[in-house]
Amino acid sequence: MSDYILEMRSITKEFPGVKALENVNLQVKEGEIHALMGENGAGKSTLMKVLSGVYPSGSYEGEILFKGQLCQFRTITDSEAKGIVIIHQELALIPQLSIAENIFLGNERVARGLIDWYKTELDTRALLTTVGLQESPSVRAGSLGVGKQQLVEIAKALSKEVKLLILDEPTAALNEEDSENLLQLLLAFKKEGITSIIISHKLNEIMKVADSITILRDGKTIETLDVHLEQITEERIIQGMVGRDLTHRYPHRKANIGEAFFEVKDWTVYHPTQAERKIVDQASLHVRRGEIVGIAGLMGAGRTEFAMSLFGKSYGQKISGQLSKNGQPLRLNTITEAIEHGIAYVTEDRKEYGLILMEDIKRNITLASLKKISKRYLVNDHQELIEAESFREKMAIKTPSVHQKTGNLSGGNQQKVVLSKWIFTDPELLILDEPTRGIDVGAKYEIYTIIHDVAAQGKGVLMISSELPELLGMCDRIYVMNEGRITGEVGREDASQELLMKYMTKGRD
Amino acid sequence: MLDTVKRLFVGNIRQYGMFIALALIMLFFQIITDGTLLKPLNITNLVLQNSYILILAIGMLLVIITGHIDLSVGSVAAFVGAVSAIMMVNYNIHFGVAIVLSLLIGAAVGAWQGFWVAYVKIPSFIVTLAGMLLFRGLTMLVLDGKSVAPFPDGFRAISTGFLPDFSSGSTHLLTIMIGVGLSLLFVLMEWRKRMIDQRYQLEVLPFGMFIAKQVLIVAIINYFMIILASYKGLPNIFILLFALIAFYTFMMRRTVMGRHIYALGGNEKAARLSGVKTKKMTFWVFVNMGVMAALAGLVFAARLNAATPKAGVNFELDAIAAAFIGGASATGGVGTVIGAIVGGLVMGVMNNGMSLVGLGIDYQQGIKGLVLLLAVAFDIYNKNKSS
Numbered sequence: 093m094s095d096y097i098l099e100m101r102s103i104t105k106e107f108p109g110v111k112a113l114e115n116v117n118l119q120v121k122e123g124e125i126h127a128l129m130g131e132n133g134a135g136k137s138t139l140m141k142v143l144s145g146v147y148p149s150g151s152y153e154g155e156i157l158f159k160g161q162l163c164q165f166r167t168i169t170d171s172e173a174k175g176i177v178i179i180h181q182e183l184a185l186i187p188q189l190s191i192a193e194n195i196f197l198g199n200e201r202v203a204r205g206l207i208d209w210y211k212t213e214l215d216t217r218a219l220l221t222t223v224g225l226q227e228s229p230s231v232r233a234g235s236l237g238v239g240k241q242q243l244v245e246i247a248k249a250l251s252k253e254v255k256l257l258i259l260d261e262p263t264a265a266l267n268e269e270d271s272e273n274l275l276q277l278l279l280a281f282k283k284e285g286i287t288s289i290i291i292s293h294k295l296n297e298i299m300k301v302a303d304s305i306t307i308l309r310d311g312k313t314i315e316t317l318d319v320h321l322e323q324i325t326e327e328r329i330i331q332g333m334v335g336r337d338l339t340h341r342y343p344h345r346k347a348n349i350g351e352a353f354f355e356v357k358d359w360t361v362y363h364p365t366q367a368e369r370k371i372v373d374q375a376s377l378h379v380r381r382g383e384i385v386g387i388a389g390l391m392g393a394g395r396t397e398f399a400m401s402l403f404g405k406s407y408g409q410k411i412s413g414q415l416s417k418n419g420q421p422l423r424l425n426t427i428t429e430a431i432e433h434g435i436a437y438v439t440e441d442r443k444e445y446g447l448i449l450m451e452d453i454k455r456n457i458t459l460a461s462l463k464k465i466s467k468r469y470l471v472n473d474h475q476e477l478i479e480a481e482s483f484r485e486k487m488a489i490k491t492p493s494v495h496q497k498t499g500n501l502s503g504g505n506q507q508k509v510v511l512s513k514w515i516f517t518d519p520e521l522l523i524l525d526e527p528t529r530g531i532d533v534g535a536k537y538e539i540y541t542i543i544h545d546v547a548a549q550g551k552g553v554l555m556i557s558s559e560l561p562e563l564l565g566m567c568d569r570i571y572v573m574n575e576g577r578i579t580g581e582v583g584r585e586d587a588s589q590e591l592l593m594k595y596m597t598k599g600r601d
Numbered sequence: 602m603l604d605t606v607k608r609l610f611v612g613n614i615r616q617y618g619m620f621i622a623l624a625l626i627m628l629f630f631q632i633i634t635d636g637t638l639l640k641p642l643n644i645t646n647l648v649l650q651n652s653y654i655l656i657l658a659i660g661m662l663l664v665i666i667t668g669h670i671d672l673s674v675g676s677v678a679a680f681v682g683a684v685s686a687i688m689m690v691n692y693n694i695h696f697g698v699a700i701v702l703s704l705l706i707g708a709a710v711g712a713w714q715g716f717w718v719a720y721v722k723i724p725s726f727i728v729t730l731a732g733m734l735l736f737r738g739l740t741m742l743v744l745d746g747k748s749v750a751p752f753p754d755g756f757r758a759i760s761t762g763f764l765p766d767f768s769s770g771s772t773h774l775l776t777i778m779i780g781v782g783l784s785l786l787f788v789l790m791e792w793r794k795r796m797i798d799q800r801y802q803l804e805v806l807p808f809g810m811f812i813a814k815q816v817l818i819v820a821i822i823n824y825f826m827i828i829l830a831s832y833k834g835l836p837n838i839f840i841l842l843f844a845l846i847a848f849y850t851f852m853m854r855r856t857v858m859g860r861h862i863y864a865l866g867g868n869e870k871a872a873r874l875s876g877v878k879t880k881k882m883t884f885w886v887f888v889n890m891g892v893m894a895a896l897a898g899l900v901f902a903a904r905l906n907a908a909t910p911k912a913g914v915n916f917e918l919d920a921i922a923a924a925f926i927g928g929a930s931a932t933g934g935v936g937t938v939i940g941a942i943v944g945g946l947v948m949g950v951m952n953n954g955m956s957l958v959g960l961g962i963d964y965q966q967g968i969k970g971l972v973l974l975l976a977v978a979f980d981i982y983n984k985n986k987s988s
Contacts, residue, residue, distance in 0.1 A: 448867035
């Protein structure tokens with residue numbers, strides 16, 4: 093009898109034409125937090141789908157031992173019956189249902205064939221206390237923020253008497269504070285004897301909570317590191333993930349900063365439906381040519397809303413304040429006007445707002461600037477192809493051809509397509525909203541290089557990010573927002589995570 | 602070379618699949634009806650019988666690409682047909698004027714529905730379901746529950762007339778000449794495209810394949826023209842249809858507006874943030890649908906030589922089925938004009954073939970339903986396989 097709660101032995105899973113997993117081994121000790129790391133496409137999610145029975149037994153080779161027993165899961169229900177619960181990257185709550193209904197969905201508290209609402213309510217309360225969520229069980233799940241929804245998911249997992257909790261990128265959409273809470277919760281579970289497997293791209297979090305780390309690369313197990321046996325650095329993990337020594341996580345750049353050309357003064361925006369709610373409050377900022385300016389803030393600070401309201405008033409109502417470019421006042425009432433005046437906005441959620449997934453790369457790249465490749469409203473297909481090809485080369489989009497549907501690309505390549513689309517509009521100011529969210533380390537580096545190139549051409553870059561190290565590594569100057577106001581402005585030399593955090597949580601004076 | 606052919610074929614199976622299905626269905630009925638299907642008289646009838654559905658299918662395709670649906674087109678067609686009858690029969694308005702006014706009424710109806718869908722954001726299913734009832738009611742009101750007939754000859758010529766001929770022989774010489782002209786035009790355009798593709802170093806069909814494709818298409822064009830010529834020649838409606846297909850194919854494939862419509866249907870939020878005027882575009886797609894419904898209503902009234910309160914019942918279902926059989930996606934963003942036309946013809950040939958065989962209307966309905974289901978299932982199967 094080993095002390096492993098879970099052993100996956102030489103798992104091989106093939107999709108038509110691709111070997112997603114090849115002889116992968118994973119050993120998880122009882123009661124530990126085990127991190128599964130690797131670049132996007134390394135096979136982490138596939139491995140977890142094999143484990144949870146999404147890919148039924150028989151569709152892969154190798155064996156799974158849970159508590160020493162050989163398991164052959166045919167469905168998710170099988171694995172959940174054993175206490176293996178997976179929380180997916182995309183939250184699976186039903187927004188129209190209440191917290192209680194969501195938690196017991198498919199696992200309803202029943203008395204004599206009917207739902208027992210009292211028991212449902214009571215059990216939900218107990219679970220919510222465990223995960224530290226102070227909400228009424230009858231609140232609609234859709235009205236909660238992402239962080240709270242995540243907690244509901246965890247409560248749902250706990251309701252199934254979980255032995256092994258698997259979290260697929262649980263903090264990708266969370267801000268620092270919510271992430272911290274979540275990690276603390278995992279540590280608390282560990283004390284109660286629940287084993288967790290966590291998939292994450294955020295190295296600092298892994299360093300904080302993990303007992304062991306298994307690294308996958310290209311569908312193979314590279315190594316398993318025991319945090320308690322050896323000193324492990326972030327660089328050490330990255331090296332394992334990318335298979336090369338990535339000494340600098342941010343490319344080197346020599347900033348060549350010109351004069352301020354884009355200015356925002358006293359920008360105030362109200363909520364689109366709740367007319368009395370101020371979302372952005374008297375925000376002012378400026379961007380210089382060739383400068384990369386960051387906007388830090390917690391989730392809900394109003395950063396995205398601020399950026400979108402600048403971009404042709406695509407968010408909010410009763411917008412007031414002045415915009416100017418090159419000293420001239422600027423009025424941008426529609427997105428078309430914003431694009432014409434050289435503003436580009438790369439959205440936060442590339443699948444939802446950035447790309448048309450069913451269309452190919454070239455059509456996505458040219459969508460915002462069809463005028464450039466057409467004469468009298470007629471699109472020149474050939475010119476389009478040439479432009480798209482040139483972006484494919486410049487941006488190193490990894491694809492067999494530009495006729496590939498963007499839905500089939502990896503996250504990093506999708507982001508490069510979105511960036512190509514906006515760079516093709518030839519913007520003077522490029523606004524980036526979480527440009528590297530959910531992208532693996534190698535692709536992040538390439539995205540950073542692209543951003544540097546844009547700045548080097550004398551354009552201004554305004555970059556929103558929730559990852560403080562990224563802002564510190566990339567930006568010449570950082571604005572900090574909280575509750576719709578700009579609470580601080582920090583130059584590169586003075587910036588530190590602690591200082592930014594202080595401004596991010598700074599209340600009203 | 603075989604690899605290239607295979608790859609091109611597999612890559613475009615959805616496109617070719619429809620044509621192959623249509624050809625097989627035609628072949629099947631040609632055999633089972635002892636050659637009646639492709640007789641000159643029957644082919645002419647086939648085109649005339651389906652013309653209004655094909656017109657509706659073009660408009661419906663645009664609506665479906667934007668991710669919407671229009672259930673009202675049958676009622677709108679009946680309503681416009683009724684109003685045109687009142688104008689021409691009761692008030693003796695010249696048919697040219699009446700046609701223009703009718704199309705304008707169609708546009709107004711489309712604008713009405715487009716307003717609710719695009720600006721008030723009411724689901725198109727609801728808006729056009731309401732429209733279906735509303736315009737059916739208005740049709741009965743306008744006609745006072747009775748049929749209005751007959752139409753002036755000039756108006757009837759839209760649906761029943763043929764292109765005049767300058768020769769007095771038994772075959773229609775002008776039709777054959779048009780066939781030859783079309784063939785030349787087609788080959789010329791294909792050749793030009795091939796030249797440009799090669800200049801940009803794009804992949805083109807191997808030369809032998811290219812020639813074979815041209816020969817095949819030229820043969821098909823001329824075969825049908827000869828069939829038509831041996832009866833009364835080209836029906837007027839054929840020319841109208843050809844013009845509509847050419848115009849809308851060109852618009853959807855080559856213009857900025859076409860691109861915007863596809864983008865809007867593919868992902869409305871992303872399209873809006875890329876500068877596509879999504880509301881305005883949706884509105885105009887519905888206006889267009891209104892005009893097409895009006896046109897279909899006129900063609901149908903002219904063919905029947907009467908406006909009746911029951912005209913156009915279930916037209917919307919045929920038009921929607923045509924678009925879906927032709928490869929349009931129910932979630933929007935995907936579909937082609939040619940596809941919708943082929944889809945409409947599949948339905949048309951089946952109707953016609955089954956009637957020739959003497960199959961009852963009960964069987965016909967059921968079989969058509971199954972074909973729709975299978976066509977879409979095949980499409981989804983292909984999509985899943987390719988991704």
